Amino acid sequence: MHLKSMTLRGFKSFASATTLRFEPGITCVVGPNGSGKSNVVDALAWVMGEQGAKSLRGGKMEDVIFAGTSGRPPLGRAEVSLTIDNTDGALPIDYTEVTISRIMFRNGGSEYAINGSACRLLDIQELLSDSGIGREMHVIVGQGQLDAVLQAGPEERRAFIEEAAGVLKHRKRKEKALRK
Ligand code: ATP
Ligand code: MG
Numbered sequence: 001m002h003l004k005s006m007t008l009r010g011f012k013s014f015a016s017a018t019t020l021r022f023e024p025g026i027t028c029v030v031g032p033n034g035s036g037k038s039n040v041v042d043a044l045a046w047v048m049g050e051q052g053a054k055s056l057r058g059g060k061m062e063d064v065i066f067a068g069t070s071g072r073p074p075l076g077r078a079e080v081s082l083t084i085d086n087t088d089g090a091l092p093i094d095y096t097e098v099t100i101s102r103i104m105f106r107n108g109g110s111e112y113a114i115n116g117s118a119c120r121l122l123d124i125q126e127l128l129s130d131s132g133i134g135r136e137m138h139v140i141v142g143q144g145q146l147d148a149v150l151q152a153g154p155e156e157r158r159a160f161i162e163e164a165a166g167v168l169k170h171r172k173r174k175e176k177a178l179r180k
Contacts, residue, residue: 001090001131004083004097006047010075012039015066045140047080047102049125055142065106079103090131100124129169 003022008014013036020040029037042056046064053061068074081101084091091098095115102124103111112119114127149160162168 001088002085003044004085006040006043006083007079007081008040008043009079010066011043011046011064011078011080012036012066014039014043015069015072015075041140041142043080044082047082047100048128049102049121051121061104062106062108065104076106077103091127092130093127098127100127126169129163130166 002024005019005021007017007019009017029040031037038057042064046056050056051061053059053063056064058064065078066072066075079101081099083097083099085096086093086098087096093114099113099115101111101113101116110121112121112124114123149157152160159168162171
């Protein structure tokens, strides 16, 4: 399984549709300060279901929508699509290529889709959680995050391990069922 491409439209500084293509192996994103490198990583986390504004380096969720510049008015929606090569079947879905999409409107509404079919956020989170790219996003190691893992208490550390082992999904479902 590997990421094939990602298209951003109205996401943070990417006002116009921008497609990034990835090959298997290592991809480096280089550019001057403030050119949008970290925004690319934010887009990756966001399309995979990230729900924390702080993790996306913003104050509120709407901050991911292009806010406008002196020459360009703000946009009303942000959209990111991520295409994953699934020829090895790592994702539990019967497609060799899987595209997940997330759209957010300035009025707060959100839409999610898997291969063009509307779905819930939970569907995307569950699809990805068995593949090692779970919703807690430990595949994205941000600045200072390594310290957080090293300093975590036993409960938190167990959650990291449970996620890696693929059992966190079942725990969350159990907790949700018990709350009903
Ligand atoms: P550095 O090398 O300093 O880490 P970087 O390439 O990672 O820089 P980013 O943090 O990705 O840069 O991009 C920052 C830029 O994105 C800033 O110019 C900021 O104004 C712009 N930006 C962030 N959110 C939005 C938004 N909602 N609308 C428009 N521009 C935005
Ligand atoms: Mg950066």
